[in-house]
Amino acid sequence: MPEETKAIDYVMEAASGPHFSGLRLDGLLSSPPSSSSSSPAHRSSASPSSAFADANGPRQPFVIGVSGGTASGKTTVCDMIIQQLHDHRVVLVSQDSFYRGLTPEESERVHEYNFDHPDAFDTEQLLDCIKKLKCGQSVHVPIYDFKQHRRSSDSFRQVNASDVIILEGILVFHDQRVRNLMNMKIFVDTDADVRLARRIRRDTVERGRDVNSVLEQYAKFVKPAFDDFVLPSKKYADVIIPRGGDNHVAIDLIVQHIHTKLGQHDLCKIYPNVYVIQSTFQIRGMHTLIRDREISKHDFVFYSDRLIRLVVEHGLGHLPFTEKQVVTPTGSAYTGVDFCKKLCGVSIVRSGESMENALRACCKGIKIGKILIHRDGDNGKQLIYEKLPKDISERHVLLLDPVLATGNSANQAIELLIQKGVPESHIIFLNLISAPEGIHCCCKRFPSLKIVTSEIDASLNEEFRVIPGMGEFGDRYFGTDD
Ligand SMILES: Nc1ncnc2c1ncn2[C@@H]1O[C@H](COP(=O)(O)OP(=O)(O)O)[C@@H](O)[C@H]1O
Numbered sequence: 324m325p326e327e328t329k330a331i332d333y334v335m336e337a338a339s340g341p342h343f344s345g346l347r348l349d350g351l352l353s354s355p356p357s358s359s360s361s362s363p364a365h366r367s368s369a370s371p372s373s374a375f376a377d378a379n380g381p382r383q384p385f386v387i388g389v390s391g392g393t394a395s396g397k398t399t400v401c402d403m404i405i406q407q408l409h410d411h412r413v414v415l416v417s418q419d420s421f422y423r424g425l426t427p428e429e430s431e432r433v434h435e436y437n438f439d440h441p442d443a444f445d446t447e448q449l450l451d452c453i454k455k456l457k458c459g460q461s462v463h464v465p466i467y468d469f470k471q472h473r474r475s476s477d478s479f480r481q482v483n484a485s486d487v488i489i490l491e492g493i494l495v496f497h498d499q500r501v502r503n504l505m506n507m508k509i510f511v512d513t514d515a516d517v518r519l520a521r522r523i524r525r526d527t528v529e530r531g532r533d534v535n536s537v538l539e540q541y542a543k544f545v546k547p548a549f550d551d552f553v554l555p556s557k558k559y560a561d562v563i564i565p566r567g568g569d570n571h572v573a574i575d576l577i578v579q580h581i582h583t584k585l586g587q588h589d590l591c592k593i594y595p596n597v598y599v600i601q602s603t604f605q606i607r608g609m610h611t612l613i614r615d616r617e618i619s620k621h622d623f624v625f626y627s628d629r630l631i632r633l634v635v636e637h638g639l640g641h642l643p644f645t646e647k648q649v650v651t652p653t654g655s656a657y658t659g660v661d662f663c664k665k666l667c668g669v670s671i672v673r674s675g676e677s678m679e680n681a682l683r684a685c686c687k688g689i690k691i692g693k694i695l696i697h698r699d700g701d702n703g704k705q706l707i708y709e710k711l712p713k714d715i716s717e718r719h720v721l722l723l724d725p726v727l728a729t730g731n732s733a734n735q736a737i738e739l740l741i742q743k744g745v746p747e748s749h750i751i752f753l754n755l756i757s758a759p760e761g762i763h764c765c766c767k768r769f770p771s772l773k774i775v776t777s778e779i780d781a782s783l784n785e786e787f788r789v790i791p792g793m794g795e796f797g798d799r800y801f802g803t804d805d
């Protein structure tokens with residue numbers, strides 16, 4: 324297959340194959356999403372907040388390299404990707420920012436300076452910057468002035484930690500050490516005549532050049548360096564985008580791919596029945612509020628309720644449905660689906676009761692049973708009280724508990740439901756946050772159980788409390804923590 328005509332999905336495949344396995348990609352490697360034929364819900368997952376921390380320790384940002392000849396549309400493509408990744412934190416770092424300053428002699432004879440040679444860049448500084456960003460540190464990126472051919476001596480651009488780092492520039496694939504930091508490499512492939520025309524327009528309008536100097540520089544340095552350094556680095560690309568920013572299909576596919584890579588928590592890969600709701604800045608904002616120890620009780624309840632509602636809605640998406648046709652007021656037929664009727668909720672008392680209102684708000688007249696697991700003394704003995712619908716074995720059960728910590732109570736509750744005749748696969752356990760230990764505990768014992776959560780936290784501490792967690796949810800929600 325000629326390189327120019329490489330189908331985007333073919334190169335995508337290459338990107339997620341051996342290339343990725345060779346890199347540290349904690350939590351970013353994904354498996355294909357699974358969905359049951361009767362369940363319209365999509366597997367999606369983790370969040371901006373989990374880009375750096377997950378069950379297996381720090382998670383690194385996703386680094387994308389974008390290369391291509393001058394004026395091929397690199398910056399334009401990056402801007403489009405950033406726009407479409409609106410619910411993730413994305414930073415753009417340009418290789419141009421790392422142009423070396425010129426010596427006075429070089430400045431005097433600037434027309435003889437080759438800005439397209441790899442030596443024109445301070446690659447050590449670029450490497451240092453990307454390495455720091457990968458570790459979650461903020462960096463100061465130089466500001467380069469194309470009119471003066473120098474960096475600003477007194478100002479920098481502060482670039483903060485993010486989920487996605489995009490590094491763009493004509494020679495970002497030239498140095499192997501820089502390439503090795505990238506999780507995905509994109510080459511913007513635009514016809515040379517088009518590039519030259521764009522460059523003339525851009526450099527005369529934006530970079531203070533005249534047409535003659537642009538053409539001279541192009542013939543003397545830009546074109547030879549493209550042939551010697553830029554074009555040979557195209558072979559390192561995972562994805563080649565013909566026509567740059569005009570290629571909306573390619574950009575959509577790239578964005579989808581990045582979403583998938585960012586959206587997969589490791590535990591979701593290990594346990595295909597674990598679902599983490601798709602994170603947005605709204606969801607992250609709500610988590611930030613309810614985890615804040617200083618929040619008022621009123622706000623804690625308000626934002627918990629909002630989040631619980633989202634988890635419940637997502638959980639309902641995993642229920643089976645039947646096809647249903649209705650006639651609209653225009654007299655036309657609309658083919659849709661009918662909700663699953665054989666359904667009930669079961670809350671694990673007491674904190675699970677905080678989720679009952681959201682369930683009632685979503686499912687009119689739903690029956691809700693209760694399970695109370697009571698520790699009897701210090702000998703590990705537990706008493707279980709239950710009040711469950713009589714026909715529970717015929718129902719799908721939404722089991723409610725806002726925090727999954729060790730998984731012990733959840734396992735007892737699930738065991739009881741199974742004893743009552745509920746098939747394991749008919750139980751959906753809904754919670755706001757889950758500790759990895761709890762997920763392991765429940766999913767190993769009940770592999771057909773589904774878990775829907777809004778965030779997976781880092782771990783449990785020695786006191787078996789979820790970290791960072793949100794404290795005693797029931798006490799905070801019902802106001803008994805004073
Ligand atoms: N698809 C396009 N159609 C028309 N003009 C474009 C297109 N892509 C980029 N340009 C213009 O061409 C110039 C170079 O694009 P840019 O994205 O800055 O390229 P690069 O970063 O590769 O040098 C800019 O002035 C930009 O507005």
Ligand SMILES: Nc1ccn([C@@H]2O[C@H](COP(=O)(O)O)[C@@H](O)[C@H]2O)c(=O)n1
Nearest residue numbers: 392393394419422438439469472493545
């Ligand atoms: N002082 C400078 C520095 C760089 N250039 C040219 O910029 C091109 C790279 O930027 P793109 O956005 O086009 O990728 C490169 O080809 C250099 O020739 C310059 O003209 N003056």
Ligand SMILES: [Mg+2]
Nearest residue numbers: 394397398399
């Ligand atoms: Mg550019």
